[in-house]
């Protein structure tokens with residue numbers, strides 16, 4: 001017998017109601033409710049493509065149960081900024097060519113935001129460690145590391161969009 005309940009998840013500042021079986025991961029619940037900006041890669045915690053912020057901490061949504069996320073603030077990459085008002089991380093990834101196919105980019109940006117929430121002025125090595133759970137097949141990583149460093153500098157100087 002399926003064990004389903006109605007959840008209210010706070011996603012990018014909006015409460016969204018959904019019926020979710022107990023075994024659904026947060027990744028599945030987000031994508032099934034239209035948040036396809038959250039990418040599905042390995043579904044076992046190896047690639048970081050599915051990263052979202054939960055109460056400002058980056059987590060792999062494929063390893064998080066949807067039911068455990070009720071009452072918390074969930075932020076996806078589209079909750080950080082948009083085309084008209086991009087977040088400094090989004091701007092830096094675009095300007096420095098840190099995204100090629102783009103599949104890893106939402107998770108990379110979320111992991112970067114989680115890192116900068118804890119450490120606004122990271123060294124290059126700290127950025128490497130902070131992004132060590134995120135895989136990219138395309139870029140060779142150097143431009144991603146540069147983009148995070150540039151965004152961190154902008155965020156320290158100018159803050160972030162509210």
Ligand code: FES
Nearest residue numbers: 041042043048062
């Ligand atoms: S899909 Fe979650 S870590 Fe790969």
Ligand code: FES
Nearest residue numbers: 100101136137138
């Ligand atoms: S840009 Fe293609 S996987 Fe990273």
